[in-house]
Amino acid sequence: MSRSVEVEVLVKQGCHLCEDAVAVAREVCAEFPVELLEHDITEKPELLSSFAEEIPVLRINGQVKDFWRIDPQRLRRLLREALAGS
Structure with a gap:
């Protein structure tokens, strides 16, 4: 049974790495039933x-999973695991 998964990207204005990370997160999260939040x-x-x-x-669900660059x-693997409840 899947559960609700919340994905957050913490950013700062003017950060090019942040822009890249949000773009990757948006693209990947669109493939899953998850909520993507962006916090400055x-x-x-x-x-x-x-x-x-x-x-x-x-x-993901309040736990830091990555920083600087999002692979x-x-x-995708982390989201599959989170949705599976592992």
């Missing part, structure tokens, strides 16, 4: 203090 870390002090040096950050094959 400069708008949330707790995120800024935790992730200022690692953006973009990929989180589409790895994201």
Whole structure:
């Protein structure tokens, strides 16, 4: 049985790596029944203090899974696992 999966990409304005990561995440997430959220870390002090040096950050259901670059094959695998409940 699949469960709800939330995918977040933490970004910062003007970050070209962030733009690339969001594009990859959008493309891959479109293949799955998941929700993709984008959060600008400069708008949330707790995120800024935790992730200022690692953006973009990929989180699935609140857990950090990747940062700096998002590999589409790895994201697909992570989403299949998350949806399967493993």
